Amino acid sequence: MNILPYGRQEITQADKESVARVLQSDFITQGPVVELFESSIASYCGSAHALAVNSATSALHLACLALEVGPGDNVWTSPNTFVASANCARLCGAEVDFVDIDPRTYNLCADALAIKLKAASDSGGVLPKVLIAVHFAGQSCDMLRISQLADEYNFRVIEDASHAIGGRYLDKPIGNGEYSDICVFSLHPVKIITTGEGGLALCNERALHERMKLLRTHGVNKSNNDTDEPWRYQQTTLGLNYRLTDIQAALGLSQLERLDAYVARRHELASRYDAELTGMDLTRPYQSSDSYSALHLYPILSSSKNGQGDERRQLYHAMINQGIGVNVHYIPVHSQPYYQALGHRLGDYPQAEAYYNRTLSLPIFGSMKNQEQDRVIEALLASQHLAKAA
Numbered sequence: 001m002n003i004l005p006y007g008r009q010e011i012t013q014a015d016k017e018s019v020a021r022v023l024q025s026d027f028i029t030q031g032p033v034v035e036l037f038e039s040s041i042a043s044y045c046g047s048a049h050a051l052a053v054n055s056a057t058s059a060l061h062l063a064c065l066a067l068e069v070g071p072g073d074n075v076w077t078s079p080n081t082f083v084a085s086a087n088c089a090r091l092c093g094a095e096v097d098f099v100d101i102d103p104r105t106y107n108l109c110a111d112a113l114a115i116k117l118k119a120a121s122d123s124g125g126v127l128p129k130v131l132i133a134v135h136f137a138g139q140s141c142d143m144l145r146i147s148q149l150a151d152e153y154n155f156r157v158i159e160d161a162s163h164a165i166g167g168r169y170l171d172k173p174i175g176n177g178e179y180s181d182i183c184v185f186s187l188h189p190v191k192i193i194t195t196g197e198g199g200l201a202l203c204n205e206r207a208l209h210e211r212m213k214l215l216r217t218h219g220v221n222k223s224n225n226d227t228d229e230p231w232r233y234q235q236t237t238l239g240l241n242y243r244l245t246d247i248q249a250a251l252g253l254s255q256l257e258r259l260d261a262y263v264a265r266r267h268e269l270a271s272r273y274d275a276e277l278t279g280m281d282l283t284r285p286y287q288s289s290d291s292y293s294a295l296h297l298y299p300i301l302s303s304s305k306n307g308q309g310d311e312r313r314q315l316y317h318a319m320i321n322q323g324i325g326v327n328v329h330y331i332p333v334h335s336q337p338y339y340q341a342l343g344h345r346l347g348d349y350p351q352a353e354a355y356y357n358r359t360l361s362l363p364i365f366g367s368m369k370n371q372e373q374d375r376v377i378e379a380l381l382a383s384q385h386l387a388k389a390a
């Protein structure tokens with residue numbers, strides 16, 4: 001049976017021609033097309049700087065390094081995210097702590113954050129050096145509130161906007177940096193636009209950008225050589241090889257032209273789901289009015305009688321059996337064995353855990369056809385019936 005995936009890329013003739021031009025040029029690793037891609041992204045988002053790297057995971061790591069996250073520091077994030085949002089802090093030797101989610105948006109809850117900060121501050125406990133705000137499913141967190149708390153409690157903010165390129169918050173593009181220090185996008189094929197693998201780190205502060213740029217290439221700087229020994233390069237810090245290639249950047253540049261159309265199409269599909277799912281025994285995702293979501297995901301909640309996820313499990317299998325590639329986003333990060341071994345406990349973040357037990361992501365992607373969506377809706381109707389009959 002041909003399985004309809006929950007997300008997939010679209011590669012057009014124009015994409016192929018863009019990539020082919022690079023393959024015929026002198027540069028196939030990082031070169032002029034990466035620079036053009038970076039400046040195009042920065043101007044699309046209204047940020048001063050954009051750095052292209054080989055994944056969002058790398059971008060998150062560089063962001064933490066640039067903000068000087070290290071041993072003895074604390075980084076807070078949402079438990080409802082991909083493990084990379086927390087791992088980046090661990091890779092720098094820092095401790096990770098979580099803030100429970102808002103049961104309406106499934107994003108890190110600003111009220112819970114305020115309470116946790118106050119409790120830590122009052123008791124002389126540990127405050128975060130950095131908060132990583134994840135824009136789940138493409139919908140912005142309450143960045144206004146988060147940035148106010150950042151000022152009050154003196155921490156820095158990274159937006160993990162892996163789901164949110166092309167989205168907006170308070171009528172401005174996500175990535176413009178008004179409410180954070182660094183904003184990260186993912187260019188993985190299931191995300192909104194792709195470079196195969198790839199990521200971006202945007203910021204307005206030149207020093208942060210320069211630090212991430214240096215760390216992207218081994219901590220080695222070649223450009224400030226004014227000696228008569230042009231072969232010289234200087235390693236001034238310990239860095240990595242997180243470069244994107246011009247081949248990939250050419251794909252990204254070509255995809256960027258369709259970004260707005262893809263997000264608009266995702267909105268059409270979501271509206272159609274909203275209408276067709278009305279009356280079913282499911283919870284549809286809430287869209288907050290201050291955000292124009294990039295709609296990376298369309299997560300529904302199954303009905304829940306016992307709260308242990310039995311209905312979701314049934315619905316998952318019923319959909320897969322009908323060729324619909326539903327998925328689950330996310331297994332709470334603190335429940336992973338690695339984080340359990342660090343002392344995190346089940347029950348610590350009840351909203352994220354309750355959400356996880358019921359959630360199911362329906363297929364949604366920029367090139368999805370109405371007929372493909374009809375298959376999902378029909379399968380859902382049949383599954384609901386199956387779930388009830390079971």
Ligand SMILES: *Cc1c(COP(=O)(O)O)cnc(C)c1O
Nearest residue numbers: 055056057082084162186187188
């Ligand atoms: C996909 C994703 C990442 C990692 O992105 P890569 O580009 O695959 O490294 C990080 N955070 C979130 C929330 C993601 O969805």
